[in-house]
Amino acid sequence: MDKKGNSIIIDAADHVAKGGVLNRRLFLNSAIASTAALATARAAFAQEAVGEGQDDWTLIPGSSAELYGSRSRFEEERVKRRLTPMSDEFYNLRLTKYTARTPLDHMLGTITPNGLHFERTHQGIPDIDPDQHFLVIHGMVKNPLKFDINALENYPTVSKQFFLECSGNSGTLWSETPTNESLQAIHGLLSGAEWTGVLLSTLLDECGVSKDAKWIIAEGADNGMMTRSIPIDKALDDTMIAIRQNGERIRPSQGYPMRLFNPGFEGNTSVKWLRSLYVTDRPVMSIQETVKYTDMMPDNMSLQFTLEQDVKSIITKPSNAMSLKQKGLYEVTGLAWSGKGRISRVEVSADGGKTWGDAMLQDPILPKMLTRFRIPWQWYGGPAILQSRAYDEFGSIQPTRNQLIAARGRKPTYHFHAIQSWGVQSNGEIKNVYA
């Protein structure tokens, strides 16, 4: 309804799927739509510019700049990472440490501020003095070398925007019954940033890698000594030693002063606080690639080294972090990504996947980076099931939950990347549902 209580009708020609999914260009150019109705629908959120005044902030001088800026006090309480205790890492130390999830319901765009980037550690965040930290490259190389942060800063760098996702992200959606947890709790192990670093190939070139080398064992300097095996082809492709995140030095929680960064791969392969790269001809088979981060198939065999994150998308707004307060026109927006490359298409459904409309993709569409999508949606006040489905440039299509379970069974806890459903109730409440 508009603000005068009249109901709003969008021209039938602008509907591209059932349940109120509208032409993606509707918001961009009102000339193609039924302008009057659209303007009314939009303006339902605005108010007539009459009557009451507003607080007058102009009467007093403001405050001064800081050495490192901070958020509004009105945001600090409202927007924060969700901290959850790690269940299994610290049990013998009688310590409680937390995993931090990005508040995706409070984000727009694709870049995550460094203070809100998700983080997951395996024995807490070490407090490393950068002048006392080295990365050693050794093993099947001609010249073993070591590099401190100052050495790396002198090397040629690349700057690229990439997503980072924990392979445990969305894992709760494997469960039999749909969780009531929030968007942030379900999908918040996902962030995007501009990473700057030295290509690992540059350093390997200098060390002189043996032609028989097949894997590189990366080891972190943290209490957990995170250890993962990286295929040599990846190491010689786009893997970097990252030293900057969104322009500034990476933070302690992200591996200060240096981390491995494997674009598109599951998060923990991008080993933080990197201190050793051991070049060899076989994977190390660490606990992080055998007991954990593997997926048990129906035949009880483990799927290992599923390193590349699958094509995936989520709707971040609306989500169960909000209720719809009135019928009318909404923007449905979310994020899509693929560990293989670029997103080529995202569709949105309001009827649980029966009919689909193409969403608008925000450019630039970058490989292995989050892509924001948007589509207008008319909510008529009844029940609806909102879904998004992503495609990448290599033809991969995000599966339905049933398709994923048919392929991998019910035993995995990692690598959930199927279509997720937000069930809109008649009263405007939104719940995570299986559909």
Next chain:
Amino acid sequence: MDKKGNSIIIDAADHVAKGGVLNRRLFLNSAIASTAALATARAAFAQEAVGEGQDDWTLIPGSSAELYGSRSRFEEERVKRRLTPMSDEFYNLRLTKYTARTPLDHMLGTITPNGLHFERTHQGIPDIDPDQHFLVIHGMVKNPLKFDINALENYPTVSKQFFLECSGNSGTLWSETPTNESLQAIHGLLSGAEWTGVLLSTLLDECGVSKDAKWIIAEGADNGMMTRSIPIDKALDDTMIAIRQNGERIRPSQGYPMRLFNPGFEGNTSVKWLRSLYVTDRPVMSIQETVKYTDMMPDNMSLQFTLEQDVKSIITKPSNAMSLKQKGLYEVTGLAWSGKGRISRVEVSADGGKTWGDAMLQDPILPKMLTRFRIPWQWYGGPAILQSRAYDEFGSIQPTRNQLIAARGRKPTYHFHAIQSWGVQSNGEIKNVYA
């Protein structure tokens, strides 16, 4: 020299300009270069992986995640914004407020973290309660409307990466003698971010703008009531009401909860704490577009409304923030931007502009956004003058300082965008010079 004291010779075929400017692809593919010499030159910064061990951070559990993350204690002292007192704004209030400049010497990539974005206010930063703040659009419109932050969050948004530059940036380079100030002091009123907002055209469409409208007067809710006139063509093109910076709500220093954002225009036209947009047929001729932010020409007439920032580039590394400690191979890197659109080319010279080599441009090259460029450079140990020259897709070329002065005279203090020179001394010290 390499670490054994041998001097390094890069194949003559890889030289593209005098003074050691090398082929931009040299760092990318050693197959095209004289590999042995290149590896040696690079490795001068690394060390042999023998001998001493390193501090062992693995022995103690690390710390836990925070609700909003922070930097390493080793970075906090080292990297901060430069604060300088504003000379003229507060003289009658007996207050001292500061302008904050981005530490470009400590940045790589193109995104500036929100805590390090430059800021300039005209009477300090107001502490606005978002629930008590409205933007009113009125004047030559059919339906005057007002919008609070919650209304704007319901509108369709766009997310784009843009530079923001104060038109006073680099202004000290107009002076007769070259300043000894730092890179940060000279050029630090420049940052890049992903801005998300509602296109102003969307809101104007709803208000129904008169066809006789030619200007929009934007007014801020700060103590200085910043007021600027925006041409209607710009307002209907890419101007947005920005509500997010790098994903999170914009900060108080950037206009919380909403600011105007005019991509490519001089900084203060993007009025912060926006409270009024008055649609009219003439500019308001405020102090910020008459006494200030105008350029006096040789005939004592003022150049007004030079809104679009000219094509420009700066070398951020090396700069006078560092000294070169040894002869050898370095990466010269910096930023280029144009208020018109995309950067198409950046050249680098090591001999004060006599000969030039093409720099590598980091993709994606986005319109009205910072573009990072890089080129390898061999320092032989003698004096050198490093310069960069940018071109945009519309054929604009960054002028020399002499060309700019010939065109605009010596009276302006704003809009300095000429080529800047870093003079490398034989002892490795670097100074800002005129060349």
